[in-house]
Amino acid sequence: MEPEESGYQMANILRLLTLTFQTNEKIAGLPMAQAMIVKRVEMCPGIRQFDLAERLSMQPIKVSRVVDQLEEAGLIERRKPGNDHRVRRLYVTPKAQQMIGAIDQTIEEIWQPAWKGIPTADIATFKRVLAQMQDNLVASNTRFPQ
Secondary structure, eight states: OOHHHHHHHHHHHHHHHHHHHHTOSEETTEEHHHHHHHHHHHHSTTEEHHHHHHHHTOOHHHHHHHHHHHHHTTSEEEEOOTTOTTOOEEEEOHHHHTTHHHHHHHHHHHHHHHHTTOOHHHHHHHHHHHHHHHHHHHHHOTTSOO
């Protein structure tokens, strides 16, 4: 496969997965945007709201509104680090932590059709290659968040 074809294919797979995710109105009882933010904050504890918006390819104002809702529901908390009171870091609460299993289960169900017919060893290799590609791209460009 030509390198440029790989890029188009990766973009198309992402588009198809996004459409599949969007067909789920709620995950673990949460609207899609809220579930995505809870999961990402769980994966990246202490993430800044701006970096969260960038990683999710969402507008910062949209992320701010959703985080406000999640904070009000007791699922996300904003904390000021001791050395910089201008910045607030995001963390999931114990209440949100109880929902992570259900979110993960839904994500797994959404991915199942994509993995159909692919041996487990190939899936593991694919995940390792993606992680390495991500590390390479982040290392080659200081603009990307870690």
